Amino acid sequence: MAKKILIDMIKLRAAMVENSSQELPEALYYTSFNSNGLKTIRELATFRFTCRRCEDAPCIGVCPADALEKDKDGIIMRHTNLCVSCKSCVTICPFGTMMTDFFIHHRNRDLFYDLNDEKELEKFIKASPTGTVSLTDEDESPEKNIYRLNDKVLVKEYLYITENK
Numbered sequence: 001m002a003k004k005i006l007i008d009m010i011k012l013r014a015a016m017v018e019n020s021s022q023e024l025p026e027a028l029y030y031t032s033f034n035s036n037g038l039k040t041i042r043e044l045a046t047f048r049f050t051c052r053r054c055e056d057a058p059c060i061g062v063c064p065a066d067a068l069e070k071d072k073d074g075i076i077m078r079h080t081n082l083c084v085s086c087k088s089c090v091t092i093c094p095f096g097t098m099m100t101d102f103f104i105h106h107r108n109r110d111l112f113y114d115l116n117d118e119k120e121l122e123k124f125i126k127a128s129p130t131g132t133v134s135l136t137d138e139d140e141s142p143e144k145n146i147y148r149l150n151d152k153v154l155v156k157e158y159l160y161i162t163e164n165k
Ligand code: SF4
Pocket: 062, 063, 064, 065, 066, 067, 068, 078, 082, 083, 084, 085, 086, 087, 088, 089, 090, 103
């Protein structure tokens, strides 16, 4: 069985805090292209697992470009064609859900890796802060805070669970 990629969002956030000037590498992995632009693994994982899904979602209210909305499962989704990278949503989020470098357009394109390509995957692991990205034979394992993002990517994150969820 092919190994899966494990991205540790907990360690990634700590790495961002330790070195806020560091640009994190970005990974793209798609089984099929969606109609809403390229999304990085970090963005997909953040909105799926880190976001607390606020009922009033101040991030949506503050967005000057109407670029954010909730999908049918209540997961925030960003329309990349509308987003103007103002970072108002990053600033207003009371839980610091998004990392400080989210949604910056003028980025070093060399930092984007296509995880469908084995060589790019190797480079992505090397470029990521130590211990944040690895290959694993494991599968989803909630008791270890490991969750499945898609058929190739697992994410380690603390989920916020309320009593009525
Ligand atoms: S960064 Fe993009 S999604 Fe966030 S508030 Fe600004 S325009 Fe909206």
